[in-house]
Amino acid sequence: MREVGYRVLVDGVATGELLRLTEPLSLWGGLDTETGLIIDRNHPQVGRNMTGVIVSMPHGRGSSSSSSVLAEALRVGTGPAGFILDTPDSILVVGSLVAHRLYGRVCPIVCGPLPEGSTGIWMIDHNHVDPVPGPYPASFSSG
Amino acid sequence: MLLTDSDQAMLHGEAGGATRTAMELLLATAEAEGASELLDISAAHIDGCLYHGQAGLDFARSLRDGGAKVVVPTTLNVSSLDLLHPKLYRGDPAVASAARQLMDAYVDMGCVPSWTCAPYQLPNRPGLGDQIAWGESNAIVFANSVLGARTGRYGDFLDICCALTGRAPAVGLHTDQGRRARLRLDLDIPDHLFDDDLLYAVLGHVMGEIAGTEVPVIVGLDDRATEDRLKALGAAAASSGTVAMFHAVGVTPEAPTLDAATGGMEPETRIVIGREELNRARASLNQGGGPLGAVSVGTPHFSVNELKELAELVSGRSTTVPFYVNTSRDVLAAAEQTGAVEIIERFGATVVTDTCTYITPIMGDVDGVVMTNSGKWAFYAPGNLGVEVAFAGLEACVVSAVSGQVIVGEEW
Numbered sequence: 001m002r003e004v005g006y007r008v009l010v011d012g013v014a015t016g017e018l019l020r021l022t023e024p025l026s027l028w029g030g031l032d033t034e035t036g037l038i039i040d041r042n043h044p045q046v047g048r049n050m051t052g053v054i055v056s057m058p059h060g061r062g063s064s065s066s067s068s069v070l071a072e073a074l075r076v077g078t079g080p081a082g083f084i085l086d087t088p089d090s091i092l093v094v095g096s097l098v099a100h101r102l103y104g105r106v107c108p109i110v111c112g113p114l115p116e117g118s119t120g121i122w123m124i125d126h127n128h129v130d131p132v133p134g135p136y137p138a139s140f141s142s143g
Numbered sequence: 144m145l146l147t148d149s150d151q152a153m154l155h156g157e158a159g160g161a162t163r164t165a166m167e168l169l170l171a172t173a174e175a176e177g178a179s180e181l182l183d184i185s186a187a188h189i190d191g192c193l194y195h196g197q198a199g200l201d202f203a204r205s206l207r208d209g210g211a212k213v214v215v216p217t218t219l220n221v222s223s224l225d226l227l228h229p230k231l232y233r234g235d236p237a238v239a240s241a242a243r244q245l246m247d248a249y250v251d252m253g254c255v256p257s258w259t260c261a262p263y264q265l266p267n268r269p270g271l272g273d274q275i276a277w278g279e280s281n282a283i284v285f286a287n288s289v290l291g292a293r294t295g296r297y298g299d300f301l302d303i304c305c306a307l308t309g310r311a312p313a314v315g316l317h318t319d320q321g322r323r324a325r326l327r328l329d330l331d332i333p334d335h336l337f338d339d340d341l342l343y344a345v346l347g348h349v350m351g352e353i354a355g356t357e358v359p360v361i362v363g364l365d366d367r368a369t370e371d372r373l374k375a376l377g378a379a380a381a382s383s384g385t386v387a388m389f390h391a392v393g394v395t396p397e398a399p400t401l402d403a404a405t406g407g408m409e410p411e412t413r414i415v416i417g418r419e420e421l422n423r424a425r426a427s428l429n430q431g432g433g434p435l436g437a438v439s440v441g442t443p444h445f446s447v448n449e450l451k452e453l454a455e456l457v458s459g460r461s462t463t464v465p466f467y468v469n470t471s472r473d474v475l476a477a478a479e480q481t482g483a484v485e486i487i488e489r490f491g492a493t494v495v496t497d498t499c500t501y502i503t504p505i506m507g508d509v510d511g512v513v514m515t516n517s518g519k520w521a522f523y524a525p526g527n528l529g530v531e532v533a534f535a536g537l538e539a540c541v542v543s544a545v546s547g548q549v550i551v552g553e554e555w
Contacts, residue, residue, distance in 0.1 A: 009175040024355070024385065029523040033196055039526045042383075042427075059356055060385065064190045064278045067298035072196030087356065090172045091298035097171055098300050101164070102201050 012108030070095030161209030190278025330363030351384025379518025436511025
């Protein structure tokens with residue numbers, strides 16, 4: 001089932017395992033750019049790794065330093081593959097755009113509701129969001 | 144997007160390559176936010192001078208080397224280093240060097256080396272109705288709520304783009320519509336608690352959790368909510384949530400009445416905050432029993448008044464643990480005139496300027512719990528520093544420091 005009509009905040013194509021953050025996360029203070037791990041102890045998904053995943057999040061949160069943290073994570077290679085947000089967040093948009101400008105990294109960000117219970121591997125394809133049917137290669141092992 | 148001739152000129156590189164880059168990023172953001180035009184700003188505050196890695200430095204250098212100069216008065220947020228007390232830094236010298244290069248790049252672009260997260264404590268702060276572009280979440284919420292100036296949430300990178308172009312997207316909190324409260328918070332709290340500094344940080348934490356990105360209006364505060372207390376409230380709300388503006392009826396400048404705050408429309412949601420919610424939030428920020436390892440206050444940076452209050456509390460006493468007080472170089476200079484700084488140093492406290500203890504390695508390995516009066520510090524330090532935090536009022540922090548034991552006081 002193709003989910004269409006997403007608003008493109010940062011254009012691009014990306015594929016990755018879906019990581020649903022049930023609460024907004026401030027990347028600053030919340031993401032360790034060396035490892036990609038979520039380190040905000042108050043966050044329900046603390047300990048999960050953001051590297052290479054499609055992050056679904058209600059909206060951004062907290063510190064305005066999150067643009068730098070996202071750009072740095074994308075530079076190092078520990079950043080997410082893309083974001084699906086419920087509401088637009090310019091702080092993430094700027095982080096992604098700067099990483100593209102400086103290092104050629106693509107981290108698309110789209111805005112729109114994801115169906116309840118979505119899991120597995122998803123693809124952001126410009127203004128479309130698609131689940132990728134399994135079976136998945138070993139490199140996509142979930143966890 | 145409706146662009147002025149001047150916007151077009153900047154976009155076409157007539158003001159140089161760096162300004163063109165700034166305008167391109169600004170327009171991409173403005174489109175993401177749904178703006179149809181940009182507006183003029185009269186000041187900016189830059190969050191991007193705090194070092195988070197090579198990306199931030201690469202970006203600042205690319206602008207500086209492209210000849211970028213700010214076109215509006217622009218202050219700088221905390222950095223990673225205390226330039227007045229450089230020996231306090233215990234981190235990697237290579238990181239310090241990169242952090243210093245980042246600071247220099249922003250100063251080279253014409254920014255004022257203020258190095259504070261509380262630019263509203265500097266002279267010439269913006270006033271009611273002024274359009275500005277500020278970074279730093281606590282400064283953003285203070286500017287909108289307490290000063291009545293108008294800023295969106297400008298993150299790293301976008302902040303300098305606004306300062307270089309003098310423009311910002313005409314959306315959200317820049318507009319009358321975007322500043323209206325849609326969420327009403329009524330306080331059902333015993334009256335004596337409004338005299339307790341800690342109430343404001345805890346209330347801010349609760350408000351952030353409830354409000355998310357909404358603009359709330361608080362009903363029930365009075366003139367005991369001083370600027371310093373509103374600072375603590377906003378900082379905590381911008382940490383636990385994404386609150387960039389709140390109203391407090393009868394207290395903040397755009398809320399002389401409830402109707403003024405809401406634009407005359409009944410808020411969609413109304414929530415009562417009572418003692419139970421406050422005690423739960425207070426407990427959630429208190430992780431530690433055990434021995435006291437250190438105390439850190441001044442997040443956001445202490446004002447002159449807060450330094451005076453601390454001096455009164457610590458006069459004639461000595462701390463048994465490392466005790467850090469974060470403030471700005473400007474506030475420090477003003478407070479030195481009052482004698483407060485001398486008393487605080489005689490107590491055994493370490494004054495930290497230009498940076499803050501939760502964002503850079505100053506405290507070193509702490510043996511025990513770290514106590515703070517800041518909801519923001521209590522929220523971020525466990526993740527940033529890997530410490531356990533005890534959270535209490537300023538007086539309890541001092542009493543604990545003197546005794547060496549964590550004394551957080553009774554629940555409300």
